[in-house]
Amino acid sequence: MILAFTALLIGANAAFVLMEFALMRVRPARIELLARRGSPRAAAVQDVLARLDEHIAAMQVCLAAIAIALGAVAEPDVMSVLRAWLSRWAVVLPPASIRALSFAAAVAALASVQLLLAELVPRALAAQFAETVALVGARPLKLLARALRLPIRLATAASRGLLAPFGLKPATEADRVVGLDEMRVLLGEAQEKGRLPLERLFLLENLFDFGTAKAVEAMRPRERIAYLSLVRPWRENLAVIRDKRFTRYPLCERDIDTSIGFVHIKDLVLGETVGEPDLRRLRRDLFETVEAEPLERLVKTMPDRGAHMALVRDATGRVSGVLTLEDVFEEIVGEIRDEFTHPRDWTDGLLFERAAVDANLPQGDRGGAIARLVERLKAARPELDAPAAFSAVWERERAFASAVGRGVLVPHARLPGLPGPMIAVGRYAKPEPSSAPDGVPIRLIFLVLTPAESPVVQLKILRRIASLVTNETLRRKLWRVRSDESLLELLRTADTLLAA
Incomplete structure (x- = not known):
């Protein structure tokens, strides 16, 4: 009878622990979704979570009562059994020692059983089935809390009084929002x-x-703005249109700082003008903004005003760039290319062939890793002069270490006569100690070779690599890949979708 009652108490203890941890782990957003679908159990869970401190207090009252009952009921019986077993040592041990040993053994035995069956097992179950447990146990818990309303209120008031001097909040008021x-x-x-x-x-x-991006980060810089000028002959303006093939062009009195609006290509095509068009007559108002304007705000204000292009000015009022809605949306969906946009070398698939990727670089010195990546490039591009490439990269690496932090190394060099940019990507299976500014061990190597005749290409590729490796999620995934194919696919996907 005592054994059955003890098992019942341990089972009740396990049920309360199971429910308590389930309420701590359940996702409120998921419960709210179920409640919106009309689930009465989910609504009950919401009620419990809304007054979580009261319901936890109800369970704690019951757990305290169970602990007292276990000590009062089970411990004497276990102690008597152990004392009988230890009595055979009565010749050696005095009665007081036998009582002390039997008491300690009884407490240890009960504590072990309770820890295993009423704590560890329920916690493990709550971690895996938090939602199910919460949905099943919410209603009984509400009834229990209602029955124990008076002691719960006393316990809740006491806990609030203890927390208040330290500036701490009760469980219900604590911040549960995910950052x-x-x-x-x-x-x-x-x-x-x-x-x-x-x-x-x-x-x-x-x-x-x-959410933190500004207009200056997405705009096309001043030196790349294609505009039409009223002081130019029509043939020169037409040459700009034929070369750039944009839809909208800022219209200026002289240079870009004297902008008076913009011209839409449809107005030129559909106009009834014979001969040279009157650009001033075709002028439309051009929306203007400042460099510090948040893109989140522009993505609303520009469509509201029917503006697809904006002129961006700096703090002095000077034109620093031009921004289109396409530029804004590229910050979300990645690069957008139309029929007239030439793909960048980074994304055309030529730089990321399988032979130019090594997902399992062996441990060793930095020079050995760079030499291995040069060999990969040589296998993919037989026209590459591997000794000259390694010599140029290693000479620069010894003079200026290319560890850029965040566990990334970007050795690079410009080679005369190189037919085009080449990139090899390597990943250390285990972190390689480095002398990086932030002290983070090297995990990734981006080897970049570009033609000496095109220095701008190298700058663009290095800038793109920098924008990719600053993404913590991408870095973590690159560290975890195991195969060359996975590394290659991850890089291609990231470059297509992650904003520059």
Whole structure:
């Protein structure tokens, strides 16, 4: 009879622990979704979570009562059994020692059983089935809390009084909102478990970064603005249109700082003008903004005003760039190319052939890793002069270490006569000690070779690599890949979808 009652108490203890940890782990957003679908159990869970401190107090009252009952009922019987077993040592041990040993053994035995069956097992179950446990146990818990209303209120008031001097909040008022960094980690874990496509994860990463992006980060800089000028002959303006093939062009009195609006290509094509068009008559108002304007605001104000292009000015009022809605949306969906946009070398698939990727670089010195990547490039591009390439890269590496931090090394060199840019990517299976500014061991190597005749190409590629490796989610995934194919596919997907 005592044994059955003890088992019942331990089972009740396990049920309360199971429910308590389930309430701590259950996702409120998921419960709210079920409640919106009309689930009465989910509504009950919401009620419990809304007054979580009261319901936890109810369970704690019961757990305290169970602990007292176990000590009062089970411990004497266990102690008597152990004392009888230890009595055979009465010749050696005095009665007081036998009583002390039997008491200690009884407490240890009960504590071990309770820890295993009423603590560890329920916690493990709650971690795996938090939602199910919460949905099943919410209603009984509400009834229990109602029955113990008076002691719960006393316990709740006492806990609030103890927390208040330290500026701490009760469980109900504590902040349960997931932060942005935590959300990134949770989404990354969801993708690794196959619940979220990689492409969608990168789009969400862009959305997170979009909140802090400014117009100056997405605009086309001043030196790349194609505009029409009233002081130029029509043939020169027409040459600009034929060369750039844009839809909209800023219209200026002289240079870009004297902009008076913009000209739409449709107005030129559909106009009834014979001969040279009157650009001033075709002028439309051009929306203007400042460098510090958040893109989040522009993505609303520009469509509201029917503006697809904006002139961006710096703090002094000087034109610093031009911004289109396409530029804004590229910060979310990645690069957008139309029929007239030439793809960048980085994304045309020529730089990321399988032979130019090594997902398992062996441990060793930095020179050996660079030489291995040069060999990979040589296998993919037989026209490459491998000794000259390694010599140029290693000479620069010894003079200026290319560790850029965050576990990334970017050795690079410009080679005369190189037919085009070449890139090899390597990943250390184990972190390689480095002398990087931040002290983070090297995990990734981006080897970049570009033609000496085109220095701008190298700058563009290095800038793109920098924008990719600053993404923590991408770095973490690159560190974890195991095969060349996975590394290559991950880089291609990231470069397509992650905003520059």
